[in-house]
Amino acid sequence: MIALLVRDLRLAMRAGGGFGLALAFFLIVVVLVPFALGPQPERLQDISTGVLWLGALLACLLSLDRIFALDYEDGSLEALATAPIPLEGVAAVKALAHWLTTGLPLTLAAPVLGLFLHLPAEGYLWLTLSLALGTPALSAIGAFGAALTVGLKRGGLLLSLIVLPLYVPTLIFGAEAARRGAEGFAVQTPLLLLAGLTAATLALLPFAAAAAIRINLR
Amino acid sequence: MTALLEAKGLTVERGGVPVLEGVSLTVEPGRVLVLRGPNGIGKTSLLRVLAGLAPPLAGEVDCPGGTAYAAHADGLKPTLTVAENLAFWADLHGQPVGDAPERMNLAGLIDRQAASLSAGQKRRLGLARLLVTGRALWLLDEPTVSLDTASVALFAGVITAHVEAGGAAVIATHIALGLEDRSEVLELGGYKARPATHAPGGFDEAFQ
Numbered sequence: 001m002i003a004l005l006v007r008d009l010r011l012a013m014r015a016g017g018g019f020g021l022a023l024a025f026f027l028i029v030v031v032l033v034p035f036a037l038g039p040q041p042e043r044l045q046d047i048s049t050g051v052l053w054l055g056a057l058l059a060c061l062l063s064l065d066r067i068f069a070l071d072y073e074d075g076s077l078e079a080l081a082t083a084p085i086p087l088e089g090v091a092a093v094k095a096l097a098h099w100l101t102t103g104l105p106l107t108l109a110a111p112v113l114g115l116f117l118h119l120p121a122e123g124y125l126w127l128t129l130s131l132a133l134g135t136p137a138l139s140a141i142g143a144f145g146a147a148l149t150v151g152l153k154r155g156g157l158l159l160s161l162i163v164l165p166l167y168v169p170t171l172i173f174g175a176e177a178a179r180r181g182a183e184g185f186a187v188q189t190p191l192l193l194l195a196g197l198t199a200a201t202l203a204l205l206p207f208a209a210a211a212a213i214r215i216n217l218r
Numbered sequence: 219m220t221a222l223l224e225a226k227g228l229t230v231e232r233g234g235v236p237v238l239e240g241v242s243l244t245v246e247p248g249r250v251l252v253l254r255g256p257n258g259i260g261k262t263s264l265l266r267v268l269a270g271l272a273p274p275l276a277g278e279v280d281c282p283g284g285t286a287y288a289a290h291a292d293g294l295k296p297t298l299t300v301a302e303n304l305a306f307w308a309d310l311h312g313q314p315v316g317d318a319p320e321r322m323n324l325a326g327l328i329d330r331q332a333a334s335l336s337a338g339q340k341r342r343l344g345l346a347r348l349l350v351t352g353r354a355l356w357l358l359d360e361p362t363v364s365l366d367t368a369s370v371a372l373f374a375g376v377i378t379a380h381v382e383a384g385g386a387a388v389i390a391t392h393i394a395l396g397l398e399d400r401s402e403v404l405e406l407g408g409y410k411a412r413p414a415t416h417a418p419g420g421f422d423e424a425f426q
Contacts, residue, residue: 003306003309014297074292075293075294076294078291079287081271082286082287083311084284217271217272218272
């Protein structure tokens with residue numbers, strides 16, 4: 001398991017691994033918002049948490065199709081399926097590697113990008129915390145979607161269509177927690193719901209992803 | 219001696235259509251089973267069923283020790299070096315890399331990225347992966363594609379050493395690997411598996 005995690009992280013760091021792509025996309029999306037809506041600080045402040053959450057979510061989506069597709073194409077997935085580790089573990093480790101190379105950097109970058117959008121000072125902690133709680137769910141749901149579409153030619157678009165609706169609850173509670181935090185309201189309810197969603201996702205979806213891979217390998 | 223692989227009454231499908239029916243085979247340690255038959259007869263489908271990647275339509279496969287399966291795709295990462303590729307698969311199976319690079323004549327390429335290898339060298343690396351799995355039963359689908367004569371001989375030597383050490387292999391191939399004295403041939407023909415025409419025996423084949 002550790003070997004798989006180390007290999008996936010190493011592959012992400014090597015040339016063409018796609019590390020930094022999501023981060024660059026996030027940066028560009030956030031920078032484009034003031035161009036589209038005008039530079040008024042009040043207006044940007046109002047939408048800052050929502051834009052940062054949406055930007056992080058879309059950036060996360062960008063690299064999902066790589067989770068299993070490359071391993072499928074080069075035969076690694078078949079070899080992993082016959083290796084002495086459960087496919088559920090493979091799916092969980094792949095989701096973890098995706099989070100470490102995408103969700104975690106996005107979480108750490110979000111407060112910096114908040115400066116562009118005049119994020120209120122109280123909001124930084126809650127934005128970071130809500131992203132830290134929510135992005136693991138984005139990776140786990142994404143790994144499930146990637147497992148469903150692995151082996152399909154040009155499955156990337158279908159993957160987005162499957163995954164985006166599943167992202168809705170996480171987006172609602174994550175963005176709500178960050179917004180309430182930024183506006184100085186109590187954040188406990190949305191944060192707890194977000195944490196619960198993430199826990200359920202992490203507990204259940206590796207099994208669903210492994211089942212989907214088994215079917216797609218046939 | 220217990221069999222490394224036992225299959226009874228397998229019906230194998232491809233794309234929802236049964237291609238092979240009533241295939242039964244037993245692979246003992248120290249033996250090689252060669253699958254022969256025209257393109258499309260279901261050699262790959264049968265190997266995938268034996269590897270546990272696809273379920274059979276009927277029948278059962280008993281493979282207590284697991285398998286090492288090598289298909290046309292090698293499971294190699296182009297941006298990792300030869301050593302890193304092998305170390306990953308060895309680690310995953312809890313095995314040492316050992317002398318696998320030397321045995322597949324890759325010692326001089328150990329620090330090269332897999333992307334910079336030639337097709338034949340990649341194939342040798344893919345086959346070296348089998349060595350580091352530590353699995354006794356190898357399932358090989360056309361393992362000699364892209365290999366030159368010297369590499370085929372090298373590979374045949376590796377298989378010989380593997381079966382002499384108590385391993386076994388099921389190989390779908392059209393070329394002679396020089397393993398005739400320790401191998402049986404299963405001829406797959408028509409839409410049903412027929413008895414092997416020049417098999418010396420050793421398999422309890424039950425065909426319809």
